[in-house]
Amino acid sequence: MDDIQKAEDCERCVEIFAIGNELLVGQVQDTNTHWLIRQLTAIGARVRRAVILRDEYDEIADALESALKRRPRLVLTTGGLGPTDDDLTMRALSRALKLDLIEDPVALQMVRRRYEFIASTRANFSADLNDARRKMAVLPRGGAPISNPNGAAPGVVLEVNGTTTIVSMPGVPSEMKEIYNSSLQPILARTIGAGGYVERTLVLDHGDESRIAELLQDVQSRHNMVYIKSRGQLLEDGAHLTIVLSAGSSDLASMRSEVSHTEADLVDGLANLSYSIKRVVES
Numbered sequence: 001m002d003d004i005q006k007a008e009d010c011e012r013c014v015e016i017f018a019i020g021n022e023l024l025v026g027q028v029q030d031t032n033t034h035w036l037i038r039q040l041t042a043i044g045a046r047v048r049r050a051v052i053l054r055d056e057y058d059e060i061a062d063a064l065e066s067a068l069k070r071r072p073r074l075v076l077t078t079g080g081l082g083p084t085d086d087d088l089t090m091r092a093l094s095r096a097l098k099l100d101l102i103e104d105p106v107a108l109q110m111v112r113r114r115y116e117f118i119a120s121t122r123a124n125f126s127a128d129l130n131d132a133r134r135k136m137a138v139l140p141r142g143g144a145p146i147s148n149p150n151g152a153a154p155g156v157v158l159e160v161n162g163t164t165t166i167v168s169m170p171g172v173p174s175e176m177k178e179i180y181n182s183s184l185q186p187i188l189a190r191t192i193g194a195g196g197y198v199e200r201t202l203v204l205d206h207g208d209e210s211r212i213a214e215l216l217q218d219v220q221s222r223h224n225m226v227y228i229k230s231r232g233q234l235l236e237d238g239a240h241l242t243i244v245l246s247a248g249s250s251d252l253a254s255m256r257s258e259v260s261h262t263e264a265d266l267v268d269g270l271a272n273l274s275y276s277i278k279r280v281v282e283s
Helices: 003-012 031-042 057-070 089-097 105-121 131-135 173-181 185-191 209-222 252-272
Strands: 013-019 046-053 074-078 101-103 138-140 144-146 155-160 164-169 196-204 227-235 238-249 277-282
Touching (some): 003 013, 013 031, 031 074, 031 173, 031 196, 046 057, 057 089, 057 164, 089 101, 089 138, 089 164, 101 105, 105 131, 105 144, 164 185, 196 252, 209 227, 209 238, 238 252, 252 277
Parallel strands (some): 013 074
Antiparallel strands (some): 101 138, 144 155, 155 164, 196 238, 196 277, 227 238
């Protein structure tokens, strides 16, 4: 991959950290990361790393510090924003970025309004802000709260040295998705920008991955902008060998062209190995 492509990758690369002991003991399945990867890939971002972390202050802070050294354009965290002592994401961000924690008045107003709304819908529910509730408005200095329409804990966005944007979102899937689809969109437009993703699946008439391994390696070496992956799949009409060609970029037309060239090169090679294409699926 040449220096231009490396630079583009860095400009559009993303890292995701899902935080919560419940994810690592199997109490809760981490559906957030899978959902985020699909959304980000669809806009041409390159997800370089996705990690699940325990609710441990130093472990979270160390992971964030390590990410910042790699200088991704965007870091997304899910979980750890709530009112309990094991919600540590803001504290860990404070350590990683060497920023004081302060009670943010805008975030506090968001928390207050949420509890006032809940109190208006429930009998004998107090909207008073105790220490646990106020904790959700304590952010690293310079962090900007972002609205969470479905929950009490605001999301938080932090800019780091003009190179990396960190966005922390709640771990509750409905809250995370609502923030992504609303408050996060202007941030994505600024950090990732416009782009897209092309995926083309070639379904072969019969399958043996070992026979096509060398061909895939050769084609990949000639088309390094496209990711080539083979796998066996059980489709509606039986088991088949499939080959998936995929590419994401800010230049969707260029990606479509490159995927088409890669496909033509691959089909020629498959014909030489006596394979025929049963069908092609594009998304």
